[in-house]
Amino acid sequence: MAQQDGNSETEFDLIARLFAPLSDSPHGLNLTDDVGLVPDTDGRSCITSDMIVAGVHFLADDPADQIAQKLVRVNISDLAAKGAQPVGCLLSAAFNQQRDISWLEAFANGLAEDMSAFGLVLIGGDTVRTPGPDTFSLTAIGRLGEGGMVTRAGAMAGDGLYVTGTIGDAGLGLRILRGELGAVALGTRTRLEGRYRLPQPRADFGRKLSGFASASLDVSDGLIADAGHLADASGLAARIDFDRVPLSSSATRVVKKDRSLHLSLLGAGDDYEILFAAPADAAEAIAEASGDTETPVTRIGDLAPGKAGEVSVVDGQGMALDVPKMGYRHF
Amino acid sequence: MAQQDGNSETEFDLIARLFAPLSDSPHGLNLTDDVGLVPDTDGRSCITSDMIVAGVHFLADDPADQIAQKLVRVNISDLAAKGAQPVGCLLSAAFNQQRDISWLEAFANGLAEDMSAFGLVLIGGDTVRTPGPDTFSLTAIGRLGEGGMVTRAGAMAGDGLYVTGTIGDAGLGLRILRGELGAVALGTRTRLEGRYRLPQPRADFGRKLSGFASASLDVSDGLIADAGHLADASGLAARIDFDRVPLSSSATRVVKKDRSLHLSLLGAGDDYEILFAAPADAAEAIAEASGDTETPVTRIGDLAPGKAGEVSVVDGQGMALDVPKMGYRHF
Incomplete structure (x- = not known):
């Protein structure tokens, strides 16, 4: 997140103001560095990424906060179905260049709300502008229980x-x-x-x-x-x-x-x-x-x-x- | 990676064929699941994401294999500058809908080459199609040495x-x-x-x-x-x-x-x-x-x-x- 490709200093500051508070932890380092720390999970970390594109996975005029929440939730859902508890995430966001400050703020607010609701901390990511549709990828890290990961592959005949x-x-x-x-x-x-x-x-x-x-x-x-x-x-x-x-x-x-x-x-x-x-x-x-x-x-x-x-x-x-x-x- | 949004079964198969071999490990699970396992690093994992957009961070007519390699390398560079050794990565790829099979193959080949060269394994991700410019986000996980992470913030006057x-x-x-x-x-x-x-x-x-x-x-x-x-x-x-x-x-x-x-x-x-x-x-x-x-x-x-x-x-x-x-x- 620290590297703000192609953005002016003003936009860099703006995005820092919006997203850094979500990263106020020893792992996110307030997004002041290029790299975050993975929360310790006793070697039982699992990880998933989902990507969503405006006009493909959501409607471009959906409310910005709900787009951010949907992004968080599709990843939470993946972790939940594997028996994992979410602990941290990284956001890669390509915002369409027409999106204004209030849209970005609403997006960040939705993100903040769900990260709080689901117990996630932001530990990194990247923010860029795109001439194309808004495109977001969230990577979420989960902590597995002692039983390990529930895969797709373990079902037995008769289950x-x-x-x-x-x-x-x-x-x-x-x-x-x-x-x-x-x-x-x-x-x-x-x-x-x-x-x-x-x-x-x-x-x-x-x-x-x-x-x-x-x-x-x-x-x-x-x-x-x-x-x-x-x-x-x-x-x-x-x-x-x-x-x-x-x-x-x-x-x-x-x-x-x-x-x-x-x-x-x-x-x-x-x-x-x-x-x-x-x-x-x-x-x-x-x-x-x-x-x-x-x-x-x-x-x-x-x-x-x-x-x-x-x-x-x-x-x-x-x-x-x-x-x-x-x-x-x-x- | 397992979830192929908006793609036909044929394309799902194609992408599985291209990317699954990069994930042949106990952590990537051959991309057969929605979630991968983070390699154990004795609690010393760090993580970074970089996002690149065609026409913004690379030229749309750059060779596909080199685009994939640039994506890997900008993340490797972030980890290297923090004193970390790369261990695994997740790829979120929104391919423009005009990119044909040979382009995707070249992209996967470039990815394979650099993942081998830098000792990375693919442990997950997501692949979608976009009407807009190709947009890629790679999340890379690194193992820190015993000295921990070298941040931006530790310099002293006189250094x-x-x-x-x-x-x-x-x-x-x-x-x-x-x-x-x-x-x-x-x-x-x-x-x-x-x-x-x-x-x-x-x-x-x-x-x-x-x-x-x-x-x-x-x-x-x-x-x-x-x-x-x-x-x-x-x-x-x-x-x-x-x-x-x-x-x-x-x-x-x-x-x-x-x-x-x-x-x-x-x-x-x-x-x-x-x-x-x-x-x-x-x-x-x-x-x-x-x-x-x-x-x-x-x-x-x-x-x-x-x-x-x-x-x-x-x-x-x-x-x-x-x-x-x-x-x-x-x-």
Whole structure:
């Protein structure tokens, strides 16, 4: 962050003023150096990066603070789904050259809010200007529990497949924002758009995962795609009971008359729930973690021998369903 | 890296094929997961990120492999100047949507070459497409020696100011590439352009820094700007003897008839040499490190009480010189 490529001294000062307070720690060194220190985690650090581009992963006229928060949260979600607790992050930000001071301030405020909420400290990064769309990359460092990292690859045949929260809200929110869904009641619209704009990563539940999950990842590409990733890495096939996939009451209202729309939610991205596999004897531990963290958890299917990575969706009678693509994969 | 936003399955496969081999380690997990493991460094990890944008920090038609190598090297340079040895990195890459497979392959090849040369392993990242200029952020993790991190802030009044290698080659190379310098002999042009396109970070010398340096950073913004950063963080003023600033024979040839051009080299960026402060009794250790790593080191001035961050450049008679800006600061 200390190196402000291509910026005038004034802008250097501005950015220092905005971001240095987020880095007030022995690790961030107030961004006064080119390099920060990784918080000590007894050799159990893990790390992830996510990159988002205006017009691709968020809408250019989304509120700046929510863009920053989404950036933090997609990374928190990755860490949570691996059983890690976030400790520090680095921000690489290419701000479009038209973004003015108030926009940068709002961005920094959103960042500050979520870093505080999720217990992160800023330990470095880089800030540049771009003639193109705003492009941000956040690198987040997590501390793993004693059980180590929950990978995608540990599921066994017979394990149940579970998901936190509800599926499809973010995808519906995006379609509403794009005007693709016709009239939707105001309260419903607000809730669904909010889930698209501002994910709620399952940080608390994630910390408990290593106690019972055999494999896990967050639902970012869509339920079916991500179930496929987990199954593929574990060398198994996945079966999802369509009727068990949990929907919010808002989503239920929107899809109730449209079976095809309902089915499409399984292909929609951006939910940032946790999808995990666990053996039968883990049921009690799952219920306890769910209760302790007030996180709804639903068993939606299971893992079985079969073609690695294949995902089938079946109805209440066990008949295979054909799930249409959402149209836009991971906007 | 595992999450391939907005890409078709084919492109996902392609990128997996290109980048997964760089991640063949217990830490990178072959990029099969959303999160990688930080190599154990006995609690002495440091970390840095640098971001580069086509048309801002490199030329869009620079060779793809050299762009990747420059990205790696600017980060290696940051770590080296802090006394750290690189161990792992994460790549966030937004490739312009027009870049074809052969371009991506060349980029991956350049990355592979330098990661091997500098002993880095890829432990994660993210790959997306952008309608805008290619934008890359690399996060590099380093292992600090027992002496800990050499910051910008430790210089004391009376310390000498030293620089590795030569100053100004990259700035001249960029001006030649832009056609701003008139006729330059082919061999000279090739050498200077090469220093702009492909920095040679002082990785070996950097590892020795904590043995003698009181403060250090790499020269990326320009000698005067970076001397100012070091002096400012240390609460001192810096004085640079103009006649001692080391020039390559190529640079000497180009500037010999142009005093103003010669002076401007002190404001040119992208040299990626190490600028450091050290006390008088460190001379022997510096000479030894210089010899062991075959790295030229020159004492170019000193630190003194005064206005923090002020940099004066003086000639052989001690007269202050006025150094013009290079025109383009850190293209």
